[in-house]
Amino acid sequence: MNHTTRARRLPIDLSVWGACVVSLGAGGFAVAQTAPGEGVKQPPQKTDASALTIAIDPARQFQRIEGFGTCLFPWGEDNRRAYNTPGFDKIYAEELGLNIVRINLEHFLCKEFEKPEDITREGILINDMCRVYTDMCKKVKALNPDVRILATVWSPPAWMKVNNKMDSGAPRGQNAAILASSYTLTKNRGVCDNRVREDRYPHFVAWMTAVADWFKHEGIPLYAMSPANEPRFSQYYGSCVWTAKDFATIIALLGEGLEKAGHGDILLYGPEDMTGHLHNEGTSRYVQALMEDPRASKQLDRFATHGYTDGVQADVSQDSSHQFWTLIEKYNKPYWMTEGGTGEHAWPKPVTEGAGIAIHNSLVAGNASAFVPWQITGGKATGHNFMLMDKMTPKTRTLLHFARAVPTDGRRISAEPAFGPVLASAYHRAQDGRLGIVLINPTKQDCEVTLSLGKFARVENLRLYRTTNGESVDDAGETPVRAGEAKVAMPAESIASLRGVATLQ
Known part of the structure; x- marks a missing residue:
């Protein structure tokens, strides 16, 4: 249609x-x-x-309230093993009652084409990592046909980028950030080349549209898409930076491209920068650029941020949630928290300073319509996951209280x-x-x-x-x-x- x-x-x-x-x-x-x-x-x-x-x-x-969920993180062997554990899909969709899954699109690549119109669903290169994502999504959807799949781009295919790499090219552990107003690096004032070439913007849109086609063909249509994960951060792993102005441009182009291809029902969200980075070279600049561009403002459906102070350390405070809501309230668009740390697992931390506090602050102080922190599970109980492999912890149960009690599409x-x-x-x-x-x-x-x-x-x-x-x-x-x-x-x-x-x- x-x-x-x-x-x-x-x-x-x-x-x-x-x-x-x-x-x-x-x-x-x-x-x-x-x-x-x-x-x-x-x-x-x-x-x-x-x-x-x-x-x-x-x-x-x-x-x-549109729902609760987490991000799939299949890079580690422990995570992949957990996803394949019999019954893990039931824990996710039924016991926990999670109805949102967020995935990384950097694995759904395509070969280089001169003409963007040559990029199609049939050209998407599906590897084992792609299957980890899609198999889990299919299992969850079989249990809950209304599951909402969010798809974010960490990096597009390398051939679309200035540096011709999926990442920054820096040694492991070395990361950098740009100013929201330019591709100038904040530390050494060099120019970041971990970005999409402007002449490849049409190819970028065509690729994301082809990916949307592929998911629909697989029977797991996407609920929403984001063109950038933390657009100010150039990482040693899959990443791609966008200035605020260029991010607004790609939101406009992507929304129009999805409409033209018959995917106008897919929501667009962003900028997925840090919730509390409300300075002139941070999240605030992205919000301003999106809303001052009439085409971008029309296409953006949901504001989205990440609950970290720096991309790693959790930010569960009332202040950042509320201050971001104060910034965006006048634009009449809902807000999602699409990634973040959530504190320790051992009791009573989840209810004194961790997951429970984070969820409450997002929903009440921040008026968030969806709460989707980082990983569902991992081989170690850390601030970045909610389970220990296929075992629930006190932190998991704290999330369960919200996910099972709050009716999907009900109002706070x-x-x-x-x-x-x-x-x-x-x-x-x-x-x-x-x-x-x-x-x-x-x-x-x-x-x-x-x-x-x-x-x-x-x-x-x-x-x-x-x-x-x-x-x-x-x-x-x-x-x-x-x-x-x-x-x-x-x-x-x-x-x-x-x-x-x-x-x-």
């Missing part, structure tokens, strides 16, 4: 989104959600840390206070009434939480799941709702999720 205009999967009406006003006080970080147009700064709510009331209001809606709704002794967020899908609530107690004090649910007409089958030092997503049974309230015991350093059905007034 050909498209003359870019189709948007499930258009998002952002007019109902409120602002998030941030304040820092003696009680810590607080976010006061306001209705559109208000923007009145609210002080942090003072509460007794041993007892807390959290008000859930479905009338105050925020972003639509008001849960206040969102940032207090207990971190709180709530989600509701009006079509079927699915309600999800996630609570995190990062403190060393037990707390009884009263959920105020009276603004729903009815709440039923509200089931509680909890992880503590001695519980692992244990089913704590149905939580009664009496007179519009439900009480939840939150032990020190714990996370709980509630799943039920709620009817609107």
